[in-house]
Amino acid sequence: MSAGEVRVGVVGAGIIGLAVARRLLETRPDVAVTIFDKEQSVGAHQTGHNSGVVHAGLYYPRDSLKARLCRRGVGLLKDYCQDRGIAYDECGKTVVAVTADEVPRLRDIEERATHNGVPGLRRLGAEEIREHEPHITGVAGLHSPSTAIVDFVAVARSYADDVRAGGGTLLLGTRVEGIERVGDTVRVDAAGERHEFDHVVLCAGLQSDRVAQLAGDDQGPAIVPFRGEYLTMRPRAAHLVRGLVYPVPDPRYPFLGVHFTRRIDGTVDIGPNAVLSTAREGYRRSDLVLRDLAETLAWPGFRRMARQHWRMGLTEMRGSLSRRTFIAGARRYLPELTVADVDGRHAGVRAQALDRDGSLVDDFRISRLGRITAVRNAPSPAATSSLAIAEHLCDGLLT
Numbered sequence: 001m002s003a004g005e006v007r008v009g010v011v012g013a014g015i016i017g018l019a020v021a022r023r024l025l026e027t028r029p030d031v032a033v034t035i036f037d038k039e040q041s042v043g044a045h046q047t048g049h050n051s052g053v054v055h056a057g058l059y060y061p062r063d064s065l066k067a068r069l070c071r072r073g074v075g076l077l078k079d080y081c082q083d084r085g086i087a088y089d090e091c092g093k094t095v096v097a098v099t100a101d102e103v104p105r106l107r108d109i110e111e112r113a114t115h116n117g118v119p120g121l122r123r124l125g126a127e128e129i130r131e132h133e134p135h136i137t138g139v140a141g142l143h144s145p146s147t148a149i150v151d152f153v154a155v156a157r158s159y160a161d162d163v164r165a166g167g168g169t170l171l172l173g174t175r176v177e178g179i180e181r182v183g184d185t186v187r188v189d190a191a192g193e194r195h196e197f198d199h200v201v202l203c204a205g206l207q208s209d210r211v212a213q214l215a216g217d218d219q220g221p222a223i224v225p226f227r228g229e230y231l232t233m234r235p236r237a238a239h240l241v242r243g244l245v246y247p248v249p250d251p252r253y254p255f256l257g258v259h260f261t262r263r264i265d266g267t268v269d270i271g272p273n274a275v276l277s278t279a280r281e282g283y284r285r286s287d288l289v290l291r292d293l294a295e296t297l298a299w300p301g302f303r304r305m306a307r308q309h310w311r312m313g314l315t316e317m318r319g320s321l322s323r324r325t326f327i328a329g330a331r332r333y334l335p336e337l338t339v340a341d342v343d344g345r346h347a348g349v350r351a352q353a354l355d356r357d358g359s360l361v362d363d364f365r366i367s368r369l370g371r372i373t374a375v376r377n378a379p380s381p382a383a384t385s386s387l388a389i390a391e392h393l394c395d396g397l398l399t
Contacts, residue, residue, distance in 0.1 A: 006031045006398055009188050009197040011176050011211055013037035015047040015386045016378055017203035018159035023390035025166030033168040036190050038175035043156035045281055046205050049348030051261050054148035055381035058113040066363045067116040073385030084158050087264050091243035093147035096138035098332050102248040103140050110142050120145040135240045136333050147244055151264045152383045179215040186371050202374040206280045206351040212374040221353040221361045221376055222299045225280045228272025229320055229347045237341035238268045245333055258329045270330045273316045283347045304358025353377035
């Protein structure tokens with residue numbers, strides 16, 4: 001370590017942790033950054049199992065941190081991908097109301113998105129929907145031309161390359177086992193070795209509550225994992241969806257519902273649903289980690305949420321167990337779809353933060369413990385917003 005050098009540790013090599021490290025190295029020549037991750041590759045969990053959608057900011061509450069960072073992040077990410085030669089496709093999103101009672105909620109989305117600065121929005125009638133999505137049926141729609149798709153693992157790898165090029169160190173396959181504040185120093189014990197830093201930033205995703213507690217933070221909000229399962233349309237049927245087709249959210253329920261997502265490789269996914277995962281990193285139905293399940297069931301917030309939304313939970317479970325039920329939900333938008341049009345199943349796990357009272361934490365939540373900054377909740381559109389989140393976290397972090 002050279003004289004005057006500021007040592008920063010980052011826990012987590014997902015897209016947020018990498019963006020934070022990259023930002024520090026880009027803006028502070030006096031900083032030495034070390035990233036820890038227990039996995040052998042970057043972006044191994046939420047970053048590598050998400051929808052690949054670059055969100056324009058349609059759904060988010062007016063003037064929320066989520067809305068502001070999303071709008072800022074979209075522009076930064078688009079420019080970054082163009083500069084690095086990473087494929088970025090503005091395929092557009094159509095939000096579809098399939099019944100008349102959804103239309104007022106669709107108008108609310110338009111008003112909110114317009115207030116938040118989402119560009120190019122166009123309200124659609126039943127026939128106009130078919131201009132963008134010829135096979136989709138609905139009574140009204142809202143088209144967002146700037147919503148895009150990208151490979152976020154490719155983005156994360158590029159961030160990692162930037163970190164290495166800037167002199168940062170990535171310690172992959174290195175599990176953090178302890179974090180301790182000692183005066184003006186933060187000690188991090190990882191893989192049997194002790195590291196000392198002036199500041200530490202925790203970006204641990206599905207493990208964010210546990211890692212924050214290692215550093216002395218509160219138990220809540222706790223992470224409750226939900227597995228989101230996707231079906232993939234067979235190549236012969238992929239032409240039925242041109243871009244992204246999303247539902248109008250039902251405010252009674254915490255999750256968005258099944259939708260159609262075109263991927264950067266040209267495939268089209270249907271999903272995700274949202275079923276409780278019995279493992280935080282459980283991408284198969286059979287995955288079970290007793291500690292993960294026990295902590296979920298013991299958290300008061302989960303029990304309160306389950307009492308409120310148990311009917312929705314049963315509906316999601318039926319869709320998980322029955323492909324026909326899953327497809328029936330998708331056929332509300334795409335009547336031509338048949339069970340024979342879909343193939344394999346894959347899944348991601350969402351790190352849903354829950355407060356003790358059962359409230360779902362919907363916005364970004366960041367806590368500061370002296371020289372430790374903990375990202376306690378970074379929900380979608382975190383990947384979209386990664387460069388903007390890094391700005392928000394890093395600007396003023398070392399002052």
